[in-house]
Amino acid sequence: MTFASTLKLWRCAKVGARVRVLGSVWIVGEGRVELGDDVCLDGRAAPIELQTGRGALLRIGEGCVLEAGVSIEAQDRVELGPRCLLRPFAKVMDNQFHLVASDHRRQRPPSSAVRLEAGVELGAHSIVLPGAWLEAGVKLGPGVVIGRHVRSGLTLAGVPPRAVHP
Amino acid sequence: MSALAVSLRLWAAGRAPTLARGLRLVDRVRARALLLGCEVGRDVMVQGALLVAVAGRARIGAGTCFIEGPVPSSLRVAPGGLLELGAGCTLNYGVSLEVHDAVHIGARCLFGSYVRVADGARGGNARVLIGDDVWLAHGAVIEPGVTIGDGAVIGAGAVVTRDVPAGMLALGNPARVMSQGLSSGGRS
Numbered sequence: 001m002t003f004a005s006t007l008k009l010w011r012c013a014k015v016g017a018r019v020r021v022l023g024s025v026w027i028v029g030e031g032r033v034e035l036g037d038d039v040c041l042d043g044r045a046a047p048i049e050l051q052t053g054r055g056a057l058l059r060i061g062e063g064c065v066l067e068a069g070v071s072i073e074a075q076d077r078v079e080l081g082p083r084c085l086l087r088p089f090a091k092v093m094d095n096q097f098h099l100v101a102s103d104h105r106r107q108r109p110p111s112s113a114v115r116l117e118a119g120v121e122l123g124a125h126s127i128v129l130p131g132a133w134l135e136a137g138v139k140l141g142p143g144v145v146i147g148r149h150v151r152s153g154l155t156l157a158g159v160p161p162r163a164v165h166p
Numbered sequence: 167m168s169a170l171a172v173s174l175r176l177w178a179a180g181r182a183p184t185l186a187r188g189l190r191l192v193d194r195v196r197a198r199a200l201l202l203g204c205e206v207g208r209d210v211m212v213q214g215a216l217l218v219a220v221a222g223r224a225r226i227g228a229g230t231c232f233i234e235g236p237v238p239s240s241l242r243v244a245p246g247g248l249l250e251l252g253a254g255c256t257l258n259y260g261v262s263l264e265v266h267d268a269v270h271i272g273a274r275c276l277f278g279s280y281v282r283v284a285d286g287a288r289g290g291n292a293r294v295l296i297g298d299d300v301w302l303a304h305g306a307v308i309e310p311g312v313t314i315g316d317g318a319v320i321g322a323g324a325v326v327t328r329d330v331p332a333g334m335l336a337l338g339n340p341a342r343v344m345s346q347g348l349s350s351g352g353r354s
Contacts, residue, residue: 011173026169026236029176047236054180069237071279089280091304091322098276100335100346102299102317105276127305127322143339145323159323159339 009035016062023047023068031056031074036082038063045069045088053095056111060084061118076111081118081136090122094130117152168214172234175213193231201226204241207253214238214259221245222265227253227273235259235279244286252298257281267291272298272316283308297332319346 001019009015011027016037023044027033031052039060041048046069052058053075060066061082070086072078075095086092095111112131121139122128129147134140138150141157141164150156157164178186193211200216207228214234222243230251232239237260243249247265252273260279263269266286270293281302285294292311296302300314303322314320315332325339335346 024236026172028169028172049236071236091279093304096303098301100301100319102301102319102333102346105274105299105301125305125323129322143323145321145337159325160337 025050028052029056030054031058034059036060036062036064040065042067043069049073056094074114077113079114080116081120083119084116085121087122087124087126087142089125090128091126092116092122092128096130168234168236171214175234197232217241219243220249222247222249224249224251224265226251227255229253230255231257232261233258237280239263247285258304268293269296270294271296272300274299276301278302278304278306278322280305281308282306285310 005021008021008025012035013032014034016035018038019035020040022042024047025041025043026047026049029052033050033052048066049071050058051073056074057077058072058074059079061080063083064080066086067088069089071091073093078092078094092114094114096109098105099107099109114128115133117136119137120134123140123142123144125142126140126144132147133149135152137153139155143159144156144161145159146161154163175189178189193213197210197212200212200218203220204224204226206226209229210226211231215238216232217238217240220243222245224243239257239259239261241263243265248268249265250270252271254274257277258279261277262282264284269283269285283294285291287310294308295313297314297316299317302320305323306320307325309327312326313329315330317333318330319335320326321337324336324341326336326341330336330343334343336343
């Protein structure tokens, strides 16, 4: 790991071996960020954002690659399994921050943990909403918005998402 | 540097009220400087960077706040264009407002990160009207000519091509309108 990468990751609670950081990363908040071995954060074209609320846990598994502009916000718990690939500007959040009812819009709803298992691939500009559980090998096409359980090996495309055969 | 500023801001918000007030004052002063040439209401706050290119007119309502993030928001108003942003709005980072003719945004609207509103395209310009208390979630795109009623919610990643009546929920690409009762509280 280079000295520059170590500096950029000073906010992380745990950093694995051979982690690479290219370009800029934004690691803010009071929660715990853990990066596994061989993680690559490529923030050259746009900064990567890792935000954690107090008491939250954001765990990025070994060999994950986060491309430019990826944003992960954890208020409770977000876990990425090994070898996940997050394409540019993908977003993962475990809290919606506002209630839908217009008279309580400024209230924050409870968080709902997000789990991405091994080898999950998120397309460019896709959004993973609170409560999502993507099993191993799930692939999301560009711009997909998903907030539920997706069975292993499925490929989803479109908004609202539909299963497609790769 | 700005990640450090946000860390400081988050820490101050929870633990050091005096420091937090000081930071809010800094944000107000920065708003005056960055929004020179716009009509700016009281207590407008700009945290961090903001790209401003206003050749037409822009009115920013009192108490509106631009939140800092890894990507700055941008306001672009072409000559002869009019942008009206209501009072008490909150805009997250990376929001893009592009005005050629007119965009009216009501009071107390919430803009998620990377929301994009534009009133012009190759086919010509068409006004965009957004009511009061509208919530546009992360990555929503509002196409030219769209009117959104009071209290509506535009879901994350939605692309809104048609009008959304007041109090409704619009989801998908192209966005389909449904009742807000279909979403269970915080979940969508």
